[in-house]
Amino acid sequence: MSVDRTRDFGGYVPAADDELVICRCEEVTKGEIRRAVRDGMFNVHEVRRFLRCGMGLCQGQTCARLVRAVVARELGVPPSALAEATGRAPARPTEMYVFANEEGLA
Secondary structure (H helix, E strand, O other): OOOOOOOOOOOOOOOOOOOOEEEOOOOEEHHHHHHHHHOOOOOHHHHHHHHOOOOOOOOOOOOHHHHHHHHHHHHOOOHHHOOOOOOOOOOOOOOHHHHHOOOOOO
């Protein structure tokens, strides 16, 4: 099920628990996620790319369900209606000399 992007979900209205930290690794609050949805990010993938929630050390092991629940509540759909975020291995830049020094090359 996809969310109708033409539907007006209204503007962001602060809530009492908006300072609650949902993603501890990236320090993303519930209010930031709610604001992102109200600004037009209608799925977990978009919110994740924008706020980096679920991209810290735990790779979403502690916050993925919470982020999905907050997004679903803001959109007025059940969490099962939203696709889960896909996990990816962390990528780090590697300098070329590391490859050149592999066994048999140097």
